[in-house]
Amino acid sequence: MTGTLxxxxxxxxxxxxxxxxxxxxxxxxxxxxxxxTRRLRxxxxxxxVTPKGRVVSYFEGNxxxxxxxxxxxxxxxxxxxxxxxxxxxSVSDPGYRLVAAAVEKDIRVTxxxxxxxxxxxxxxxxxxxxxxxxxxxLPRKAGERLSRxxxxxxxxxxxxxxxxxxxxxxxxxxxxxxxxxxxRAAVCRxxxxxxxxxxxxxLAELAAWAAEGVRGEITVVVEGAPxxxxxxxxxxxxxxxxxxxxxxxxxxKEAIAAxxxxxxxxxxxxxxxxxAAKNAEKNAEKNAGKNTGAGDAKA
Numbered sequence: 515m516t517g518t519l520x521x522x523x524x525x526x527x528x529x530x531x532x533x534x535x536x537x538x539x540x541x542x543x544x545x546x547x548x549x550x551t552r553r554l555r556x557x558x559x560x561x562x563v564t565p566k567g568r569v570v571s572y573f574e575g576n577x578x579x580x581x582x583x584x585x586x587x588x589x590x591x592x593x594x595x596x597x598x599x600x601x602x603x604s605v606s607d608p609g610y611r612l613v614a615a616a617v618e619k620d621i622r623v624t625x626x627x628x629x630x631x632x633x634x635x636x637x638x639x640x641x642x643x644x645x646x647x648x649x650x651x652l653p654r655k656a657g658e659r660l661s662r663x664x665x666x667x668x669x670x671x672x673x674x675x676x677x678x679x680x681x682x683x684x685x686x687x688x689x690x691x692x693x694x695x696x697x698r699a700a701v702c703r704x705x706x707x708x709x710x711x712x713x714x715x716x717l718a719e720l721a722a723w724a725a726e727g728v729r730g731e732i733t734v735v736v737e738g739a740p741x742x743x744x745x746x747x748x749x750x751x752x753x754x755x756x757x758x759x760x761x762x763x764x765x766x767k768e769a770i771a772a773x774x775x776x777x778x779x780x781x782x783x784x785x786x787x788x789x790a791a792k793n794a795e796k797n798a799e800k801n802a803g804k805n806t807g808a809g810d811a812k813a
Contacts, residue, residue: 517544517592519584519616521609523628526600526731527706529560535626537561543595545587547572547580549608553599572596572608581611588621600731601631606650606676631705632674635733638712639672639700642738646672652685659685661762663692667755668776673736679703679728686721689736692758693717694751698737704730739776747777749787756788 520539525531540546540558544567548554551571558565572580584594596603596612602625603609616623636643647669652659666673677685682701689699695718703711709730713723717736747755752773759769770788774781 515591516619516621517588517590517594518622518624519588519612520593520595520624520626521603521613522595522597522626523602523630524557524597524600525706526629526631526634527704527710529557531629531706532557532561533626533628536628537563539595539626540565540597542593543567544592545570545584545594547584547594547596547612549573549598549603554597557597567593567595572612574608577608577611581615584612585615585619585621588616589619600629602628605630605632605648629706631676631702631731631733634705635700635702635735636672636674638702638705639735640714641672641698641700641735643672645670645738646674648674651676651678652688654681656684656688657762659688660692660758663688664759664762664764667692667759668739668772670738670741672738675734675736677732677734679730679732682728682732682734683721683724685734686717686724689734690717690721692762693736693739695721700735701728702733702735703728705733747779749790752777752779752784752787753791756784 520543522536522539523533524536540561541563543565546554546565546567546569548569548571550573551569554569570580572584588594596609598607598609601607604613613623632648636646647666649666652662652675675685689697695716697717699715699717699720701713701720701724703709703713707730713720715723755773756766756769759772760766764772766788770784771781774784
Protein backbone atom coordinates (compact mmCIF):
# COMPACT_ATOMS: atom_id res chain seq x y z
CA MET A 515 0.00 0.00 0.00
CA THR A 516 1.38 3.38 -1.00
CA GLY A 517 0.87 6.41 1.19
CA THR A 518 -0.87 9.72 0.57
CA LEU A 519 0.47 13.14 -0.26
CA UNK A 520 -1.57 15.92 1.38
CA UNK A 521 -1.24 19.52 0.17
CA UNK A 522 -2.35 21.78 3.00
CA UNK A 523 -3.41 25.39 2.63
CA UNK A 524 -2.10 27.60 5.43
CA UNK A 525 -3.30 31.06 6.59
CA UNK A 526 -2.14 34.00 4.47
CA UNK A 527 -2.28 36.26 7.52
CA UNK A 528 -4.74 35.64 10.33
CA UNK A 529 -4.05 32.26 11.93
CA UNK A 530 -7.74 32.00 12.85
CA UNK A 531 -8.40 31.37 9.14
CA UNK A 532 -6.68 27.97 9.33
CA UNK A 533 -9.03 25.18 8.25
CA UNK A 534 -9.92 22.74 11.08
CA UNK A 535 -8.41 19.79 9.21
CA UNK A 536 -5.02 21.47 9.13
CA UNK A 537 -4.42 20.85 12.84
CA UNK A 538 -5.48 17.21 12.46
CA UNK A 539 -3.14 16.63 9.53
CA UNK A 540 -0.22 18.36 11.24
CA UNK A 541 -0.68 16.19 14.31
CA UNK A 542 -1.10 12.92 12.44
CA UNK A 543 1.20 13.03 9.41
CA UNK A 544 4.19 10.69 9.25
CA UNK A 545 6.26 13.38 7.53
CA UNK A 546 5.67 17.13 7.45
CA UNK A 547 7.53 18.87 4.62
CA UNK A 548 7.64 22.63 5.27
CA UNK A 549 8.90 25.53 3.18
CA UNK A 550 10.21 27.16 6.37
CA THR A 551 10.47 25.03 9.51
CA ARG A 552 10.59 28.13 11.72
CA ARG A 553 7.28 29.38 10.35
CA LEU A 554 5.90 25.88 10.76
CA ARG A 555 6.85 25.99 14.42
CA UNK A 556 4.97 29.26 14.88
CA UNK A 557 1.98 27.81 13.06
CA UNK A 558 1.82 24.65 15.17
CA UNK A 559 2.22 26.66 18.35
CA UNK A 560 -0.61 28.96 17.29
CA UNK A 561 -2.84 25.98 16.55
CA UNK A 562 -1.82 24.17 19.75
CA VAL A 563 -0.63 21.00 18.01
CA THR A 564 2.61 19.00 18.05
CA PRO A 565 3.54 17.03 14.91
CA LYS A 566 4.18 13.40 15.75
CA GLY A 567 5.99 12.77 12.49
CA ARG A 568 9.36 13.81 11.14
CA VAL A 569 9.67 17.45 10.05
CA VAL A 570 11.82 18.24 7.01
CA SER A 571 12.45 21.39 5.01
CA TYR A 572 11.16 21.60 1.45
CA PHE A 573 11.93 24.89 -0.30
CA GLU A 574 13.12 26.16 -3.66
CA GLY A 575 16.77 25.43 -2.88
CA ASN A 576 16.34 21.74 -2.05
CA UNK A 577 13.05 20.92 -3.80
CA UNK A 578 14.65 18.97 -6.66
CA UNK A 579 16.90 16.93 -4.36
CA UNK A 580 14.31 16.24 -1.64
CA UNK A 581 11.46 15.21 -3.95
CA UNK A 582 12.83 11.66 -4.57
CA UNK A 583 13.25 11.16 -0.80
CA UNK A 584 9.63 12.11 -0.15
CA UNK A 585 8.43 9.89 -3.00
CA UNK A 586 10.24 6.96 -1.38
CA UNK A 587 8.47 7.73 1.89
CA UNK A 588 5.15 7.77 0.05
CA UNK A 589 5.89 4.51 -1.73
CA UNK A 590 6.62 3.02 1.69
CA UNK A 591 3.13 3.92 2.91
CA UNK A 592 3.78 7.24 4.68
CA UNK A 593 1.32 10.10 4.89
CA UNK A 594 3.28 13.16 3.81
CA UNK A 595 1.91 16.61 4.55
CA UNK A 596 3.25 19.52 2.48
CA UNK A 597 2.85 23.05 3.81
CA UNK A 598 4.28 26.33 2.52
CA UNK A 599 4.64 29.71 4.21
CA UNK A 600 1.17 30.94 3.23
CA UNK A 601 -1.61 29.76 0.96
CA UNK A 602 -1.71 26.61 -1.14
CA UNK A 603 1.46 24.66 -2.06
CA SER A 604 2.34 24.71 -5.79
CA VAL A 605 0.74 28.14 -6.35
CA SER A 606 3.94 30.21 -6.73
CA ASP A 607 5.30 28.00 -3.92
CA PRO A 608 7.16 24.68 -3.78
CA GLY A 609 5.04 21.63 -4.50
CA TYR A 610 4.65 21.12 -8.23
CA ARG A 611 7.64 18.78 -8.54
CA LEU A 612 6.43 16.58 -5.70
CA VAL A 613 2.86 16.41 -7.00
CA ALA A 614 4.05 15.53 -10.51
CA ALA A 615 6.38 12.83 -9.16
CA ALA A 616 3.63 11.37 -6.96
CA VAL A 617 1.13 11.30 -9.83
CA GLU A 618 3.70 9.53 -12.01
CA LYS A 619 3.99 6.78 -9.37
CA ASP A 620 0.18 6.49 -8.96
CA ILE A 621 0.40 7.82 -5.41
CA ARG A 622 -2.79 9.37 -4.06
CA VAL A 623 -2.69 13.16 -3.80
CA THR A 624 -5.30 15.11 -1.86
CA UNK A 625 -5.60 18.56 -0.33
CA UNK A 626 -6.74 20.48 2.72
CA UNK A 627 -8.33 23.60 1.17
CA UNK A 628 -7.29 26.84 2.75
CA UNK A 629 -7.00 30.61 2.32
CA UNK A 630 -5.81 31.92 -1.05
CA UNK A 631 -4.28 35.34 -1.69
CA UNK A 632 -5.28 35.05 -5.35
CA UNK A 633 -8.98 34.51 -4.72
CA UNK A 634 -9.11 36.91 -1.76
CA UNK A 635 -7.55 39.71 -3.81
CA UNK A 636 -9.88 39.02 -6.73
CA UNK A 637 -12.93 39.19 -4.50
CA UNK A 638 -11.81 42.47 -2.92
CA UNK A 639 -10.60 44.16 -6.12
CA UNK A 640 -13.97 45.28 -7.44
CA UNK A 641 -12.92 44.05 -10.90
CA UNK A 642 -14.62 41.28 -12.92
CA UNK A 643 -13.99 37.85 -11.38
CA UNK A 644 -15.93 35.57 -13.72
CA UNK A 645 -12.79 34.91 -15.78
CA UNK A 646 -9.22 35.51 -14.67
CA UNK A 647 -5.57 34.55 -15.25
CA UNK A 648 -2.98 34.06 -12.51
CA UNK A 649 0.45 35.22 -13.74
CA UNK A 650 2.49 34.77 -10.54
CA UNK A 651 5.62 36.91 -10.18
CA LEU A 652 6.92 38.95 -13.11
CA PRO A 653 10.63 38.78 -14.11
CA ARG A 654 12.93 41.10 -12.18
CA LYS A 655 14.76 42.47 -15.24
CA ALA A 656 13.01 45.42 -16.88
CA GLY A 657 13.22 44.10 -20.46
CA GLU A 658 11.94 40.66 -19.55
CA ARG A 659 9.17 42.20 -17.48
CA LEU A 660 7.99 44.35 -20.41
CA SER A 661 8.11 41.33 -22.70
CA ARG A 662 6.03 39.21 -20.33
CA UNK A 663 3.46 42.00 -19.95
CA UNK A 664 3.37 42.42 -23.70
CA UNK A 665 2.28 38.78 -24.03
CA UNK A 666 -0.95 39.52 -22.14
CA UNK A 667 -1.51 43.13 -23.18
CA UNK A 668 -4.66 42.15 -25.09
CA UNK A 669 -5.86 39.53 -22.59
CA UNK A 670 -9.56 40.08 -21.90
CA UNK A 671 -9.59 38.23 -18.58
CA UNK A 672 -8.71 39.88 -15.26
CA UNK A 673 -5.01 39.42 -14.43
CA UNK A 674 -3.58 38.58 -11.00
CA UNK A 675 0.08 38.99 -10.00
CA UNK A 676 2.22 38.57 -6.91
CA UNK A 677 4.92 41.20 -6.36
CA UNK A 678 7.59 42.14 -3.84
CA UNK A 679 7.01 45.53 -2.17
CA UNK A 680 10.37 46.98 -3.28
CA UNK A 681 9.56 46.24 -6.95
CA UNK A 682 5.92 47.32 -6.89
CA UNK A 683 6.46 50.87 -8.24
CA UNK A 684 8.53 49.62 -11.19
CA UNK A 685 5.98 46.90 -11.94
CA UNK A 686 3.01 49.26 -11.87
CA UNK A 687 4.88 51.76 -14.05
CA UNK A 688 5.63 48.98 -16.55
CA UNK A 689 1.99 47.89 -16.50
CA UNK A 690 0.89 51.47 -17.16
CA UNK A 691 3.31 51.65 -20.07
CA UNK A 692 2.18 48.38 -21.66
CA UNK A 693 -1.53 48.24 -20.74
CA UNK A 694 -2.16 51.99 -20.68
CA UNK A 695 -2.18 54.24 -17.65
CA UNK A 696 -5.98 54.37 -17.59
CA UNK A 697 -6.42 50.60 -17.09
CA ARG A 698 -8.08 49.89 -13.73
CA ALA A 699 -6.28 47.87 -11.08
CA ALA A 700 -6.18 47.10 -7.37
CA VAL A 701 -3.15 46.66 -5.12
CA CYS A 702 -4.00 44.34 -2.20
CA ARG A 703 -1.54 44.60 0.68
CA UNK A 704 -1.21 42.48 3.84
CA UNK A 705 -4.46 40.58 3.22
CA UNK A 706 -6.25 39.41 6.39
CA UNK A 707 -3.55 41.03 8.54
CA UNK A 708 -3.75 43.99 10.90
CA UNK A 709 -2.71 46.55 8.29
CA UNK A 710 -4.70 45.16 5.37
CA UNK A 711 -5.14 47.70 2.59
CA UNK A 712 -6.74 47.61 -0.85
CA UNK A 713 -5.76 50.53 -3.08
CA UNK A 714 -7.89 50.85 -6.22
CA UNK A 715 -7.43 53.16 -9.19
CA UNK A 716 -5.90 53.57 -12.64
CA LEU A 717 -2.46 52.05 -13.19
CA ALA A 718 -0.82 55.46 -13.63
CA GLU A 719 -2.29 56.66 -10.33
CA LEU A 720 -1.25 53.50 -8.51
CA ALA A 721 2.29 53.72 -9.90
CA ALA A 722 2.63 57.27 -8.53
CA TRP A 723 1.26 56.12 -5.16
CA ALA A 724 3.65 53.15 -4.97
CA ALA A 725 6.65 55.36 -5.76
CA GLU A 726 6.39 56.72 -2.22
CA GLY A 727 7.14 53.25 -0.83
CA VAL A 728 4.93 50.29 0.09
CA ARG A 729 5.46 47.50 2.61
CA GLY A 730 4.02 44.05 3.12
CA GLU A 731 2.96 41.14 0.95
CA ILE A 732 1.42 42.33 -2.31
CA THR A 733 -1.13 40.96 -4.76
CA VAL A 734 -1.98 43.06 -7.83
CA VAL A 735 -5.24 42.63 -9.75
CA VAL A 736 -5.50 44.27 -13.19
CA GLU A 737 -8.54 44.78 -15.37
CA GLY A 738 -8.54 42.83 -18.63
CA ALA A 739 -8.20 44.51 -22.01
CA PRO A 740 -11.37 46.09 -23.45
CA UNK A 741 -13.21 44.24 -26.25
CA UNK A 742 -11.80 44.73 -29.71
CA UNK A 743 -13.36 47.69 -31.43
CA UNK A 744 -14.89 48.95 -28.19
CA UNK A 745 -12.33 51.71 -27.68
CA UNK A 746 -11.41 54.76 -29.68
CA UNK A 747 -7.64 55.02 -29.95
CA UNK A 748 -5.94 58.07 -31.42
CA UNK A 749 -2.85 57.89 -33.61
CA UNK A 750 -0.47 58.85 -30.79
CA UNK A 751 -1.74 55.98 -28.63
CA UNK A 752 -1.40 53.52 -31.51
CA UNK A 753 2.20 54.61 -31.98
CA UNK A 754 2.89 54.30 -28.25
CA UNK A 755 1.58 50.74 -28.17
CA UNK A 756 3.70 49.74 -31.17
CA UNK A 757 6.82 51.20 -29.53
CA UNK A 758 6.16 49.36 -26.28
CA UNK A 759 6.01 46.09 -28.17
CA UNK A 760 9.16 46.93 -30.14
CA UNK A 761 11.05 47.77 -26.95
CA UNK A 762 10.01 44.36 -25.61
CA UNK A 763 11.72 42.72 -28.60
CA UNK A 764 8.83 42.34 -31.06
CA UNK A 765 9.41 43.10 -34.74
CA UNK A 766 7.65 46.21 -36.05
CA LYS A 767 5.51 44.29 -38.53
CA GLU A 768 4.19 41.94 -35.85
CA ALA A 769 3.77 44.81 -33.39
CA ILE A 770 1.68 46.80 -35.86
CA ALA A 771 -0.50 43.76 -36.62
CA ALA A 772 -1.07 43.03 -32.93
CA UNK A 773 -1.92 46.63 -32.05
CA UNK A 774 -4.29 46.92 -35.01
CA UNK A 775 -6.09 43.70 -34.06
CA UNK A 776 -6.45 44.77 -30.42
CA UNK A 777 -7.76 48.24 -31.31
CA UNK A 778 -10.06 46.97 -34.02
CA UNK A 779 -8.57 49.19 -36.73
CA UNK A 780 -6.95 48.40 -40.11
CA UNK A 781 -3.23 47.62 -40.04
CA UNK A 782 -2.73 50.34 -42.63
CA UNK A 783 -3.99 52.95 -40.14
CA UNK A 784 -1.45 51.86 -37.53
CA UNK A 785 1.34 51.72 -40.13
CA UNK A 786 0.51 55.22 -41.36
CA UNK A 787 0.47 56.53 -37.78
CA UNK A 788 3.91 55.02 -37.09
CA UNK A 789 5.37 56.44 -40.32
CA ALA A 790 3.85 59.87 -39.66
CA ALA A 791 5.27 59.92 -36.13
CA LYS A 792 8.71 58.94 -37.42
CA ASN A 793 8.64 61.66 -40.10
CA ALA A 794 7.50 64.23 -37.53
CA GLU A 795 10.45 63.31 -35.30
CA LYS A 796 12.89 63.63 -38.22
CA ASN A 797 11.51 67.04 -39.16
CA ALA A 798 11.74 68.18 -35.55
CA GLU A 799 15.38 67.10 -35.41
CA LYS A 800 16.15 68.92 -38.67
CA ASN A 801 14.47 72.10 -37.48
CA ALA A 802 16.33 71.89 -34.20
CA GLY A 803 19.58 71.55 -36.10
CA LYS A 804 18.78 74.55 -38.33
CA ASN A 805 17.89 76.70 -35.34
CA THR A 806 21.12 75.72 -33.63
CA GLY A 807 23.10 76.51 -36.78
CA ALA A 808 21.43 79.91 -37.14
CA GLY A 809 22.19 80.70 -33.56
CA ASP A 810 25.85 79.77 -34.05
CA ALA A 811 26.08 81.97 -37.15
CA LYS A 812 24.69 84.97 -35.30
CA ALA A 813 27.10 84.33 -32.47
